[in-house]
Amino acid sequence: MRKVAVFTGTRAEYGLLYWLMKEINAHAQLELQVIAAAMHLSPEFGNTWQLIEQDGFNVDAKVEMLLSSDTRVGVAKSMGLGTLGLADALECLAPDVLVILGDRFEALAAAQTALILNVPIMHLHGGEITAGAYDDAIRHAITKMASFHAVAAEPYRQRVIQMGENPLHVVNVGALGLDHLARSPRLSRAELAENLNFSLEHPFFLVTYHPVTLADEQPVTNFKALLAALDEWPEYQVIVTYPNADNGGRAIIQELEAYAAQQPGRVLAISSLGAKRYLSAVAEAAVVIGNSSSGLIEVPSFGIPTINIGQRQSGRLAAASVLHCEATQGAIRAAFRQALSADFREACKNVENPYGQGNAAGQIVELLTSMSLDTIKHFHDLAGSSS
Structure with missing residues (x-):
């Protein structure tokens, strides 16, 4: 039984992760662990950790990290608090793999903590570009700390490989949020x-x-x-x-x-x-x-x-x-x-969505059950590159 910890720090991120968490929870070979942090624990942002539990999930660890300040210094200090709390959470839960989605500062705190604690990371939605936010650099940093990558489109898969990641560990599954279209009642x-x-x-x-x-x-x-x-x-x-x-x-x-x-x-x-x-x-x-x-x-x-x-x-x-x-x-x-x-x-009404058709969760679960848990990474040089 593999213990799969899923980290979530925002309401929007949890919405994307919902069906993946359902799939992990229902899988005979996987045990779901939920780590809720940051905005989820803030009354100002709706105490959304309660929504996670109302959806039938158990929140296994709550990590307080969000300061009332939203200055750059405040955000940086929140990351420090997150690292402290996540170190305790990951040591206690001892997951076999940590799932992190996206590019936010809370996710970076989770990734760097998992890296030091030798917990393999499955990163979702890597390889994308959002040039107007420092999230862009955070996303790429998490990519370099992660062992496996489930990306949302083929150009993003190529970009992650370009960053030196092993092509066998980079899979285009489409956008996870599109699973809601076929599976969630409205x-x-x-x-x-x-x-x-x-x-x-x-x-x-x-x-x-x-x-x-x-x-x-x-x-x-x-x-x-x-x-x-x-x-x-x-x-x-x-x-x-x-x-x-x-x-x-x-x-x-x-x-x-x-x-x-x-x-x-x-x-x-x-x-x-x-x-x-x-x-x-x-x-x-x-x-x-x-x-x-x-x-x-x-x-x-x-x-x-x-x-x-x-x-x-x-x-x-x-x-x-x-x-x-x-x-x-x-x-x-x-x-x-x-x-x-x-x-x-x-x-x-007739546009083609470049992010797939909405069947990402099942593909990610297959990866989680089959992936090697080896955290030793090697930079993968592209053909023609010097080694």
Whole structure:
């Protein structure tokens, strides 16, 4: 029986991991261990560790690491706290392998701790590029600490191999979040409205905007430009979710809460929708707006337009249903006009998603049952490279 620890630090990441955790939990040869950290344990972000347990999982370790500060220094100190807590958690759980998804600072703390404790790492969604966030460098750093890689598209597989990883240990399984499309029930529009206690009698926009941590963008200024653009379409309601716990995020929370308070019948601000409500909202939304990776990875499979604002996701593969624009009111306005046009909305219904068809969890479980647990890595030189 292999003990597989799954690390999760944010609501969005857990939503992507849900079906993989279900598959691991049900497998006769695997034992699931859940490590919840950071935003999951914060009342400010909804205490979402409770949602994990409501979904039927046992949280085996809780790692407090999130400071109330969201400055760069605060984030760096949170990583230090995470390393301390994760060292104890991993020593206690003694997993045979640790699964880490993505590119956030919480994930880097988990990866570096596992590296020192000699716990093999299975990394999900490596090889991608998000040039507007320091997450980009974090993702590549985790790749170099991981022994096995389940990537979301073939160009990403080639990039991970280019980084010196053994091609036999790099597998293109598609995007894990797409498993929800075929496997997760969704709420109807009426059920969603009742669940949110928010009347959805008009078409609505779904908004998630995170701080841009690397590129030269001002979080509050850009978010205000987005809000101003939203007000140019007052006939549309707005559901806006909290940003992640990145530096600058709390200032955005203040802005979105004030915006919702000014228009209580039109705007709903919510800390966390959770996977079921989020995907139900995507399916019913007129447009998904912001700079979240879900707008590029999951939303195209619903045939819904995405407006991707600014540089945070710069470099990531995107379907034809994704409109990229600068973080100015004028540019966002122009993107709205195109996204709401009848021709574009019709074209979105038939786009091809470059991230696969939604069968990643089963493939990853096969890898987890068959992979060698040897943590000794060798740099793999490409053909023609000097050794």
